Amino acid sequence: MSEVGLTAGVLGGLGPDATVDFMSRVIALTPASTDQDHVRLLVDQNPRVPDRQDAILRNGESPGPVLAAMAAGLEAAGADFVVMPCNTAHAFEADIVGAISIPFISIVDASIESLPVGVTAVGLLETPACSQLNLYGAALSERGLRQVSLEGDEREELMRLVYAIKGGDRVGPVRSAMKNLAVALASRGAEAIISGCTEVPLVLADKDIDVSLISSTEALARETIAIARGEHPLPTT
Amino acid sequence: MSEVGLTAGVLGGLGPDATVDFMSRVIALTPASTDQDHVRLLVDQNPRVPDRQDAILRNGESPGPVLAAMAAGLEAAGADFVVMPCNTAHAFEADIVGAISIPFISIVDASIESLPVGVTAVGLLETPACSQLNLYGAALSERGLRQVSLEGDEREELMRLVYAIKGGDRVGPVRSAMKNLAVALASRGAEAIISGCTEVPLVLADKDIDVSLISSTEALARETIAIARGEHPLPTT
Secondary structure (H helix, E strand, C coil), X not given: CCCCCCCEXXXXXXXXXXXHHHHHHHHHHCCCCCHHHCXXXXXXXXXXXXXXXXXXXXXXXXXXXXXXXXXXXXXXXXXXXXXXXXXXXHHHHHHHHHHCCCCECCHHHHHHHCCCCCCCEEEEECCHHHHHHCHHHHHHHHCCCEEECCCCHHHHHXXXXXXXXXXCCCCHHHHXXXXXXXXXXXXXXXXXXXXXXXXXXXXXXXXXXXXXXXXXXXXXXXXXXXXXXXXXXXXXX | CCCCCCCEEEEECCCHHHHHHHHHHHHHHCCCCCHHHCXXXXXXXXXXXXXXXXXXHCCCXXXXXXXXXXXXXXXXXXXXXXXXXXXXXXXXXXXHHHHCCCCECCHHHHHHHCCCCCCCEEEEECCHHHHHHCHHXXXXXXXXXXXXXXXXXXXXXXXXXXXXXXXXXXXXXXXXXXXXXXXXXXXXXXXXXXXXXXXXXXXXXXXXCCCEEEEHHHHHHHHHHHHHCCCCCCCCC
16 A cells, blocks of 8 residues: 555535546546555535625625535544635635634645746636635735736626536537637736636636646646645645 | 535545546536535545455455445544445445444445346446455345356456556547447346446446446436435435
């Protein structure tokens, strides 16, 4: 049996397919030839977390308490650190961190650290709630990077596509509409684009556009593997 | 928010891709248009369960104690019932059931109950360990159904393919070799075939062969959804 690494707790179900996509990428990106080489994940695939857009944009029920309870449950079950393959829900990071004594690894930080060296302007495919909270914007500013945002109707279009993907629609029109949003960001100067919503990589791949596309899901998967395997240090809490 | 259903605990990682395939099927087969409509799963994706073939065929370390501890952990974390998307590991069902006070739903029973009405001879794509333990054979006999088994070199060929799939190889030669095994079972009279190893549906689909192919993974996913949504009763323990 291989050396036992650290166990990642996964706050999942936001949405369920994005969680499965995250798990698939963890498997695919782990150097493994047998079952026993893989990374251990404890996953709470809980689809009944209140809607994040509703909470942030329309004063709906906060997902904070549910996420905090889920995170505490993962710690109790043996997780060494916690990740969440949903960007918008990082608005409730404080609730999560306050409920656990193990580290929480941010998808925003993992994504920004995955940007190619030399990039100065970064396009953001993010939800309106994510944008309003400036989750990526603030982190880019700190690093002296310029953000290129969706504008006007593009924001509502992104959200329409995200809900379509959550509803299981991933066919041609959804894919080409998502690509059009990425192309618009590139046309306004983005040298790289972050898929800052974990539904986006379900319909848009790096090969679909001319500039670098950073999948936030894949960035978080790589960081999860690196920490679980001891290649990156576990941050202190 | 939708009515909250029951939570399924998932003994996962045997192998990791089969677990992800199971989760994907649960999502795809659930009538859902929003995140909140889905079934809650607590998943222990633990790749470090000792090898099942080694344990059964070569007196290797038993996975029983690890599976029992995982099942107890899932119950403590809030699962209402436990499932395991791995057929061979059902050899250790007694260890699992002995460790929990919630029901364990068998993939063998779920698969056999998914057989088309009127079938009398059932082909089994199962591992040598599964075959030696007669997990499917006994359940088919109880129902008066004839089993059509892999013979001679076919058994080792199935196992070679399963390990190739676990190693990430799912390209043409593996797919066609798996199809050949199914065709051999059909040629010996199987009217339906059970993919009695959760790696098999990763390379073989119903459309690939002329007789009905029952994916044990999909059968377990359907039963999980039915119980979680209250459409099938939770068995008593």
